[in-house]
Amino acid sequence: MNVLGLCAGRPDGNTEIMMKEAFMAIEEMCGAQCRLVRVQETTINTCVGCESCMVNHLKGNWDFRCVHKNGSDHFYFIEQLMREADAIIVSSPAYNLLPTGQMIKLLNKMHASGNYRDMVEKENKIGAAFSIGGTDWTNFTLNVCKMIAMELAGSYEALVDAVHFDFMPSRGAVLLEDDVLKRMRQFGETIAAALTAKEKGEKLSYAGTPGVCPDCHGNLLEIRADGVYCPQCLTKAKLQIVDEELRVEFTREAIARNRWSIWGKRLHDDNIRKGHKKAAEGKDQIRERMKKYVDYERAVTLPEILPE
Secondary structure: OEEEEEEOOOOOOHHHHHHHHHHHHHHHHHOOEEEEEEHHHOOOOOOOOOOHHHHHHHOOOOOOOOOOOOOOOOHHHHHHHHHHOOEEEEEEEOEOOEOOHHHHHHHHHHHHOOOHHHHHHHOOOEEEEEEEOOOOOOOOHHHHHHHHHHHHHOOHHHEEEEEEEOOOOOOOHHHHOHHHHHHHHHHHHHHHHHHHHHHOOOOOOOOOOOOOOOOOOOOOOEEEOOEEEOOOOOOEEEEEEEOOEEEEEOOHHHHHOOOOOHHHHHHHHHHHHHHHHHHHHOHHHHHHHHHHHHHOOOOOOOOOOOOO
16 A cells, blocks of 8 residues: 655655655554655646646547646656655645645646546545644635645545644754654554455545535635535535524535536536537637737846756
């Protein structure tokens, strides 16, 4: 068995220490091989939004990957490790309420991963996520890490643990927090138990920090004109205030039509197809109208980057 840890923290920093504590527990419990990718040290080409990968995949051409060819960055090396992994752990410190930009770049490139998403949807991997903040300015960090773990594992049902910690800004500060290290050992034990359970064909359960949403376990709500939703799953919620306490309910009907359901994924693909069809049919009009905006040049000239 293989476990892959994607760590977006500093080398030998708090996030990496926490990952290694989990790794040690995994290796002791089930003997799985654990491998660490220091995401901050990788080179990942920025997705340019050309839609080439999406158009090809909607046509069933899974062999097409990306306009940035294999070997031009580390993405396909990481993707191969993901394919080989039985469990994937996503971790990041909080930068401006979010995971690091490099972790987001890795997520953005997943459209260029050929049949990877199709593969993990049919046979889920085990997913887990954790994050850490120097203060409590961390609101979206764990939610996004969990979303990335779901993308890489294939389903929120494959997410077995997720946890976040605040107020550890200094490198190595986690080593003063015995309760955090203990929780990370439990985190590793949960993953090891899930690996063993999956081999036996047993149902996986979630042991992480609970949230309001039963699917992604997120703790966020989005207010729209037509109601309140989980912003990650786009599951509509029913709200009640009972004894001055907010209660959130997600019905089975709403969950069955959320973003990650078969219905939701088909709707997503159909909407993309419709958009590309409309653009293709109106390409002459787009070309003619585009001239006005191409001629309206206001972009600044970027200075030359000096070598370090």
